[in-house]
Amino acid sequence: MTTHYINITLLPDPEFSHAHLLGALVAKLHRALVLGQTTDIGVSYPQHIGQPLTRRTLGAVLRLHGTPDALQRLMGQDWLKGMRDHTQVSELRQAPADAPHRTVRRRQFKTSVDRLRRRRMQRKGETAEQAATAIPDTVERLPNLPFVQLRSSSTGQPFCLCVEHGSLQPHAVAGAFNAYGLGHEATVPWF
Numbered sequence: 001m002t003t004h005y006i007n008i009t010l011l012p013d014p015e016f017s018h019a020h021l022l023g024a025l026v027a028k029l030h031r032a033l034v035l036g037q038t039t040d041i042g043v044s045y046p047q048h049i050g051q052p053l054t055r056r057t058l059g060a061v062l063r064l065h066g067t068p069d070a071l072q073r074l075m076g077q078d079w080l081k082g083m084r085d086h087t088q089v090s091e092l093r094q095a096p097a098d099a100p101h102r103t104v105r106r107r108q109f110k111t112s113v114d115r116l117r118r119r120r121m122q123r124k125g126e127t128a129e130q131a132a133t134a135i136p137d138t139v140e141r142l143p144n145l146p147f148v149q150l151r152s153s154s155t156g157q158p159f160c161l162c163v164e165h166g167s168l169q170p171h172a173v174a175g176a177f178n179a180y181g182l183g184h185e186a187t188v189p190w191f
Contacts, residue, residue, distance in 0.1 A: 004068050005189070006075065007046075007090040010060040018060050021086050023149045025062055026161065026180065031153070032079035033179045041066040041074055042188040043181030044104045045163060048146045058146045058163060064181065065188040068092060101173065101187035103166035106180060107145055113137055165190075 010021045033041065047059020064071060071092055080087065117131040126134070147160040161180060168190060175186030 003095055003189075004066060004071055004092055005095050006064045006071055006092055008062045008064065008080075009088045009090075010062075011086055011088055013086055016086070019057065019149065021083075022058060022060070022062070025083055025087065026148050027150055028079050028081075028083060029062070029064075030150075030180055032074060032077055033181060036074065036077070038070070038074065039176040039178075040070045041181055042104065042177045042183055042186060044102075044165065044188050044190065045146070046190075048163070048165065058148055063188075065095070095189040096191050099189035099191040100168040100170060102168050102190045103164075103173075103185065103187050104182055105164050105166065105184050106178070106182045107162045107164045 008025065010018050010025070013021065029043070032038070042065040044063045044065065045058040045061065046063055047061050048057065064074070066074075075089075075092075080089070113135060116135050117128065120126060120131045120135060121128065124131075145162040145164050147162045149158060150161050151158050163182065166187075169187065172189070173185055173187045175183050177183045177186055
């Protein structure tokens with residue numbers, strides 16, 4: 001179970017915004033989790049709650065959750081190289097025993113009608129008019145979740161990793177976390 005945690009706090013920087021630094025930090029964590037084929041470390045962003053959703057920020061704290069062995073194994077790698085001047089890393093601590101739990105998961109949205117139509121045209125060999133008939137303008141959704149801006153390592157394209165913190169629940173739910181430390185059903189303690 002994810003009974004321990006480490007906080008990584010972004011320090012103020014005159015040259016880089018917290019959003020930029022968080023993107024770099026999450027990208028480095030992603031690479032470390034992929035290389036280690038790690039599915040037993042979850043993340044949460046404890047500062048995102050209470051901030052206006054119009055800012056859609058995850059805050060300046062990335063909290064890693066896991067067993068002591070899993071967290072020590074991750075922190076034993078040099079994955080924070082290049083970020084040490086921009087972060088403060090806490091000691092390994094035990095999560096409060098009475099903390100509620102919640103899921104922290106990735107949410108993907110069909111955000112661009114034009115992109116969806118172009119994709120359909122390529123896949124099905126349709127004309128622009130046929131694709132527009134098949135995919136109405138009402139399909140487009142604008143996400144209102146906080147996000148971190150990343151760049152795909154496979155395509156080089158920028159994308160927004162939207163993060164949804166689920167509702168609080170009294171008990172932990174075991175499960176695997178993805179390569180961003182996000183779990184669809186697995187929970188992390190929330191405190």
